[in-house]
Amino acid sequence: MNIAWKEIKKNKVRFLILGSIVFLVSLLTFIISGLANGLSQDNAALIKDLPKGQFYMNKDAEETYNLSKIDSDIQKEILNKQKDAVAFSIQMGFLNDKDDKQQGVAFVTSSDSKLFKNVKQGEVILDSSLKDKGIKVGDTLTNNQFSGEFIVKDFVDQKKYSHSPVAYINMENYKEIFRVKEMQLVFIPGEDSSKEFTGLQSFSNEDFLNTIPSYNAEQMSLNMIVWFLVIISGMLFAIFFYMMNVQKIGLYGILKAIGIKTSKLFKMIWTQMLFITIIALIISISLSQVFNMIAPEGMPFHLTFKITAQLSIVFLIIGFIGATLSGIQIKKIEPLQAIQQGEA
Structure with missing residues (x-):
């Protein structure tokens, strides 16, 4: 935890750039999800309000x-x-x-x-x-x-x-x-x-909704955009941490040589990922809820707490997977060979 925090302070600009990108992607995802749900209500509230x-x-x-x-x-x-x-x-x-x-x-x-x-x-x-x-x-x-x-x-x-x-x-x-x-x-x-x-x-209720003209095509298009943005955020984490890891091969070699376990290095990456993602999500959720309150009355925008919570969990899971994939190379690092390459 201490190592992770020290590295964030040392490379503020890099982590700020990643956090900004995650913030923008997550905010766009919340906005589109709100529009998708709003259009869904506008298209079929009569049916959606019925019980199962x-x-x-x-x-x-x-x-x-x-x-x-x-x-x-x-x-x-x-x-x-x-x-x-x-x-x-x-x-x-x-x-x-x-x-x-x-x-x-x-x-x-x-x-x-x-x-x-x-x-x-x-x-x-x-x-x-x-x-x-x-x-x-x-x-x-x-x-x-x-x-x-x-x-x-x-x-x-x-x-x-x-x-x-x-x-x-x-x-x-x-x-x-x-x-x-x-x-x-x-x-x-x-x-x-x-x-x-x-x-x-x-x-069933969901099957009947799909018989409504335009409903299925409308929701499928918007949901595809949402999941595409979520996948992009996972790729961003993987690419960012991969590039960071490549630059720190020498440092990881030294840490391994003095007895730091690979699992601890992974924990460092996961801590950094959680720190960036949680802050970015807090800001994007706050702004999306503000937009939910000030959106024009005629705009079909409806972002519920349930959808927000589900997407936040998905972002955290995708971020974890992306950061973990980028750290696989750490397991392959041999201390002596890494030290000889020098720290970038």
């Missing part, structure tokens, strides 16, 4: 939820047997506000359930983002395919689907707008995934 369970859609729909139709007899059987089960449908559409301006929404309707908002005919409950469009409780909204009008009953927070605000409407109104009789999906909350029903295909 199983989604069911018609097998003939080929994993395309808006082509699915649940047979009414099967739906009735499931809802009667499964106490907490709910049948629901989602369809993209629009509402005309009081100024006759179209507002894109995701219409959602369901059977009676605590998992979804249930409304009376002629009423609608909207995602709170539509408040920014000037819509208020009590406003009258219309739809070109609906013969009546919708009265805004209430607003809910963070209910989005496919980057559109959700509009909860009554099942009968939904059927009139989209000229359908059947629901698209059935959801059964609970961890048991063994239930099978004739003609239906089941999906």
Whole structure:
């Protein structure tokens, strides 16, 4: 520990450069993770907020939820047997506000359930983002395919689907707008995934999210960038300590000659890695949380403590691996030969 600290003080600039790079890479990683999670919420908060369970859609729909139709007899059987089960449908559409301006929404309707908002005919409950469009409780909204009008009953927070605000409407109104009789999906909350029903295909929460158009491609691209940045940080540690070790072959030879064990030299490298990484992470986490608080309201940025903690642990593990790989050459150093080469 003492040797590691002395070397950091002796080579302040080198370690400061490495720490700065790790700080910038980790900060960029946290920012992109926040954007990825924010976009995920903006794309599918309606589904992500549901408890763990199983989604069911018609097998003939080929994993395309808006082509699915649940047979009414099967739906009735499931809802009667499964106490907490709910049948629901989602369809993209629009509402005309009081100024006759179209507002894109995701219409959602369901059977009676605590998992979804249930409304009376002629009423609608909207995602709170539509408040920014000037819509208020009590406003009258219309739809070109609906013969009546919708009265805004209430607003809910963070209910989005496919980057559109959700509009909860009554099942009968939904059927009139989209000229359908059947629901698209059935959801059964609970961890048991063994239930099978004739003609239906089941999906876990994560599997169902991947059936949403654009969700999988969007998240895969952003997550790939995150992991690419994490790998880069590991490579930085490996290259930095490798170059440092090459310059100190003579010093390591002398230390080995006076009885310093190889394990102690590794501990020195690990101590330096931890010191640099922890300081860089503390600064980058602080700045990313500040950004989380001051990010513009319209920006889909959501960085949770859980994601921050997970990425921090990954950075430490990757840094440890990188520093360890760079130190493998220390094991091969022969004291006499290293001393003869001289200390760089």
